[in-house]
Amino acid sequence: MILFSNVSKAYPNGTKAVDQISFSVNSGEFVFIVGHSGAGKSTIMKLIMHEEKATAGVIEVNGYDLGKMKRKQISKYRRSLGVVFQDFRLISKMTVYENVAFALRVTGVAGRDIRRRVLYILDLVSLLPKAQSYPDQISGGEQQRVALARALVNNPSIIIADEPTGNIDPELSTGVMGLLDEINKCGPTIVVVSHEHSLVKKLGKRVINIESGTVVSDTSCEKWVPVGEVEENPKA
Amino acid sequence: MGLSNVGYLLRQGVKNVWLNRLLSVASVGVLTVCFLLIGTATLFSFNMGSFVHEVEKKNELVVFLEDDMVKTVKHRLEKIKNVAKLRFVSKKEALEMQFSKLDKGGELFNELSQSNPLPDSYRVSLHNVSEMKKTVKKIEKIKGVEGVRAPDDVAKVISQMKSTVKYAGYIIVGFLLLVSLFIIATTIKMTIYDRRREINIMKFVGASNTFIRIPFVVEGVVLGLLAAFLAYGVLYLGYSYMLDIMKEFDVEVGPMVREGIVPFAEVGGWLIAGFVGVGSLIGAFGSMFFVRKHLRV
Numbered sequence: 382m383i384l385f386s387n388v389s390k391a392y393p394n395g396t397k398a399v400d401q402i403s404f405s406v407n408s409g410e411f412v413f414i415v416g417h418s419g420a421g422k423s424t425i426m427k428l429i430m431h432e433e434k435a436t437a438g439v440i441e442v443n444g445y446d447l448g449k450m451k452r453k454q455i456s457k458y459r460r461s462l463g464v465v466f467q468d469f470r471l472i473s474k475m476t477v478y479e480n481v482a483f484a485l486r487v488t489g490v491a492g493r494d495i496r497r498r499v500l501y502i503l504d505l506v507s508l509l510p511k512a513q514s515y516p517d518q519i520s521g522g523e524q525q526r527v528a529l530a531r532a533l534v535n536n537p538s539i540i541i542a543d544e545p546t547g548n549i550d551p552e553l554s555t556g557v558m559g560l561l562d563e564i565n566k567c568g569p570t571i572v573v574v575s576h577e578h579s580l581v582k583k584l585g586k587r588v589i590n591i592e593s594g595t596v597v598s599d600t601s602c603e604k605w606v607p608v609g610e611v612e613e614n615p616k617a
Numbered sequence: 618m619g620l621s622n623v624g625y626l627l628r629q630g631v632k633n634v635w636l637n638r639l640l641s642v643a644s645v646g647v648l649t650v651c652f653l654l655i656g657t658a659t660l661f662s663f664n665m666g667s668f669v670h671e672v673e674k675k676n677e678l679v680v681f682l683e684d685d686m687v688k689t690v691k692h693r694l695e696k697i698k699n700v701a702k703l704r705f706v707s708k709k710e711a712l713e714m715q716f717s718k719l720d721k722g723g724e725l726f727n728e729l730s731q732s733n734p735l736p737d738s739y740r741v742s743l744h745n746v747s748e749m750k751k752t753v754k755k756i757e758k759i760k761g762v763e764g765v766r767a768p769d770d771v772a773k774v775i776s777q778m779k780s781t782v783k784y785a786g787y788i789i790v791g792f793l794l795l796v797s798l799f800i801i802a803t804t805i806k807m808t809i810y811d812r813r814r815e816i817n818i819m820k821f822v823g824a825s826n827t828f829i830r831i832p833f834v835v836e837g838v839v840l841g842l843l844a845a846f847l848a849y850g851v852l853y854l855g856y857s858y859m860l861d862i863m864k865e866f867d868v869e870v871g872p873m874v875r876e877g878i879v880p881f882a883e884v885g886g887w888l889i890a891g892f893v894g895v896g897s898l899i900g901a902f903g904s905m906f907f908v909r910k911h912l913r914v
């Protein structure tokens with residue numbers, strides 16, 4: 382359960398990235414967030430994972446009021462999220478395996494369970510052969526799937542993904558979305574930021590359209606007409 | 618935090634020393650140089666102290682005794698705390714000492730030998746020459762002591778030298794310690810700044826602060842210990858080498874200096890204990906302190 386009510390975010394330099402936004406995502410829902418580059422999509426994701434704090438309004442996730450959350454609770458809260466970052470954020474000195482395993486270790490899972498679970502997840506995103514490679518030894522698309530694997534590995538109740546298909550070919554993109562859809566059926570709430578209109582359309586999920594920091598439409602996919610139909614270059 | 622995690626975090630810390638080897642070498646290098654400076658200063662001031670002490674020991678009080686009071690006086694002298702060593706010099710020996718340079722077979726020597734005017738005496742060396750005056754007063758009060766001859770001027774110079782050496786030692790070592798702390802802090806800060814991204818990612822995956830901190834602390838301690846042992850080894854070799862060279866010039870160096878040289882073993886224990894203590898503390902607290910800044914996300 383994610384709840385935004387009248388949330389605004391102004392960055393220290395004065396940029397108002399999010400302006401009085403309200404929406405809620407129920408447990409088990411699958412939601413796309415779309416919009417132009419610079420519309421404020423990543424900012425919404427950052428607000429959810431408490432990387433940025435809202436300057437006004439209330440955000441509630443999994444029963445936590447993020448504005449009132451104590452410092453000590455933050456790490457525990459984040460463990461209930463699975464996050465795929467737009468810039469992946471893999472640890473360059475760890476292998477693919479270690480990067481994924483790390484997300485489990487922080488939760489205190491025992492060693493042998495970690496191994497089994499990580500190998501299972503890497504297989505799921507077809508990365509087993511690259512388990513011992515380092516992030517700079519694999520392609521952008523592969524890095525993206527490592528990030529996805531890390532987000533999935535500890536059974537989060539909410540998965541948020543910022544452009545999880547931004548760097549991969551259409552076939553793989555369909556695969557990743559299909560995977561997310563399947564995972565969604567097993568319970569977790571999923572929020573995905575995406576530019577890929579065709580993909581968004583194909584899946585037929587709820588779509589929240591953001592422009593200049595406000596919600597301009599929040600509907601099912603059939604009613605949503607993409608602005609301009611032009612693919613923007615996502616920021617790397 | 619489970620036990621398997623503790624093992625993982627410790628291993629991670631040691632592994633990071635290798636993974637970040639460039640900065641590890643830099644940190645260990647900086648810390649080692651600091652330790653070497655401090656160690657050298659310490660060895661030098663120990664040797665100065667010992668040299669002054671050597672001079673101190675050579676300065677004896679002469680306690681002249683009344684006839685037949687040797688035993689009683691000895692007993693009382695031994696009870697005085699500042700007395701380090703007693704050496705009995707009999708009338709006869711005293712006379713022979715006076716004449717050592719002159720002709721012992723001479724008339725005067727023979728004549729004096731018959732009725733020796735010199736008293737028996739004790740040569741007394743002191744632990745602490747700066748308290749000579751007090752000690753002399755105590756000795757003068759002992760029954761059976763005829764008089765005391767004390768090298769007052771020498772005592773003054775020595776006690777001045779002693780305090781100079783002591784305080785100069787403190788100041789130099791203290792100053793080096795401060796400079797070292799500053800340099801080391803900067804190095805650790807740089808090392809951690811270089812890895813702020815890594816810390817940041819860990820935070821967003823949900824790692825607790827402790828979980829992130831432990832490997833850094835372990836890493837800091839390992840680096841501190843490496844520097845400690847490295848510095849100790851270099852000091853040991855350097856000192857031994859210096860002693861070897863001095864042996865070659867034995868004749869010129871003279872007994873005073875030679876006897877005053879502190880064997881490495883005497884200082885070595887303190888040095889390694891200090892290095893290990895300071896090294897691991899700096900490593901641990903330095904890492905902890907500078908990681909803290911990046912944990913606030």
Ligand SMILES: Nc1ncnc2c1ncn2[C@@H]1O[C@H](COP(=O)(O)OP(=O)(O)OP(=O)(O)O)[C@@H](O)[C@H]1O
Binds near residue numbers: 394398615
């Ligand atoms: N740290 C920051 N400081 C100041 N301004 C920022 C910061 N991050 C983002 N912005 C600004 O806030 C606005 C929204 O940025 P955001 O990253 O949320 O856009 P986005 O919708 O994710 O775009 P994209 O599709 O290109 O990723 C933009 O105008 C951006 O320049």
Ligand SMILES: [Mg+2]
Binds near residue numbers: 422543
């Ligand atoms: Mg973005």
